[in-house]
Amino acid sequence: MQTFGWADKIAQELLKRNKETYVFHGMWTPSGFFHIGNARSEVFTPYAAKHALESYNKKCIQNFIIDDFDVIRKIPLGLNIAEKDYEEYLGYPCALAKSPLPGFKTWAEAFVSNVKEFLPKYGIKVNYISAYETYKAGIFNYAIKISLDNAKKIVEIWNKIANANKPESFLPIQVLCPKCKKLTTEAKEWLADAEEVSFVCKNPNCKYEGVISPYNGNAKLHWRVHWAAHWHYYKVDFESGGKDHFAAGGSVDVSRAFLKEIFKCDIPPLGVPTEFVQVGGKKMAGSVGNVISLDEWLKVGSAELFRFLNFIYRPQTVIELSLSHQNFLLLYERFERAERIYFGLEEAENEKLTMLYKRAYELSILERKKRFYQAPFSTLLQLVQFKELDEIPNILKTLKVLPSDLTPNEERNIIKKAERAKYWLEHYAPETLKIKFAETYPKPALNENELQAVKKAIKAIEGSESIDALQKAFFQIKKEYNIDAKRFFGIFYNVLIAKDSGPKLATLIFALGRERVIKRLNELIASS
DSSP: OOOOSHHHHHHHHHHTTOOSEEEEEEEEOOSSOOOHHHHIIIIIHHHHHHHHHHTTTOEEEEEEEEOTTSBOOSOOTTOOOOGGGGGGTTTSBTTTSBOSSTTOSBHHHHHHHHHHHHGGGGTOOOEEEEHHHHHHTTTTHHHHHHHHHTHHHHHHHHHHHHOOOOOTTOOSEEEOOTTTOOSOEEEEEEETTTTEEEEEEOOTTTOOEEEEOOTTTTEEEOHHHHHHHHHHHHTOSEEOEEGGGGSTTSHHHHHHHHHHHTSOOOOOOBOOEEOOEEETTEEOOTTTTOOOOHHHHHHHSOHHHHHHHHHHSOTTSOEEOOTTSHHHHHHHHHHHHHHHHHTTSOOOSSHHHHHHHHHHHHHHOSSOOSSOOOOOHHHHHHHTTTSOGGGHHHHHHHTTSSOTTOOHHHHHHHHHHHHHHHHHHHHTOOGGGOOOOOSSOOOOOOOHHHHHHHHHHHHHHHHOOSHHHHHHHHHHHHHHTTOOHHHHHHHHHHHHHSSSOOSOHHHHHHHHOHHHHHHHHHHHHHHO
């Protein structure tokens, strides 16, 4: 079996387990807005490994644990909550806190709803599992009892691996205060015979003390034990996480030790540390306010484009991604190149890279094209500034960018991509990419050689039937008349868009309209 990319390498490693069904996990606390940074580590990395393994005809399950028994620790940006009202939310489990948004019952529901709505549009089907409901149903009662019976051993393991200083009396659970309903308690003593735990609430407005059964949703395991309990119960084969969890002596090491020593399971899930998605060198985070949501992404890029991003970059690679930065356009170019390579129209620099591109594209697409057709995003960026969206397929057919016999579905795909190009231009594009036909312009002084070159360029514009043919003609004219490239192309940019540089000239001319361009160039010749 040949390995093409990181997901295939994980699939091959998992095949050694020789299981009938493989289980993939991700876990997310719905304390704020879900975004593509969360999605990378908790959804797309396990999905990528799962999808690769499925291509080898293996049965796989992907569970997405909604850790809604976790507490709200801070109020994310973007919510209209006054600081004086923070205490109405902080300290409550996400599953029990009231919703900060209208139309939802709980805090968790408000933020999970968006995930459930948009994740299927990325071609990803997961089993959503509420951690709170799991505890409430008694599923983890056995794990709580095992953990409390082995509390001293847990402390010993924790202190040894993490170089921590947990006191011997530490109990690895948090009790849900039956009075204030906050998860801000300290467990004091495990009464093993009665299977109850004594506790004191640390909420300064409550301070309730009591004894309670830790079962059926009355308590939650400390998250490192909680993590190991999930691995044990669901028989997890793969789960990724942020790179910080994989540090030596970190959460992964401690949880794996708990899985082995406390839950007596010798086969931990495979996992890879997943780097952050960054914007301007800063981790994408709701608290910073630099996030890209799943729904916002679909306004500028296809689901397949984001899938490709996750397949082509190893999880350990930092992704610097801003929708207003050049690297977003480079991602489009890379995806379009992968498509051409996949259809055999182009080859990468070497065979290994060619196979990598093919495999990444193959895993990324949701519906395989029956044939190759492609409208480059860079071309659409120019056309949408001068043409109506529904005109674009016919224009590109005329220019031989697209086949003349596009099906209705293929035309819809082109129009949708053009729609995304238009949205990106209006919301994220730098001013340098926004172009318009210049009403007034600085008339360049042309010498006789340059004048003849412009005249020949007009003939090329009149006779060319495709963007590529016209662009090739421009380079031939530049070479024939021995004119510096910056000077040659600058003449056209000056008189057409009043700039010294611009986008691909041939595409620009077809976007502006050949008749208008030829008229402007003839005016230039007449005035020279």
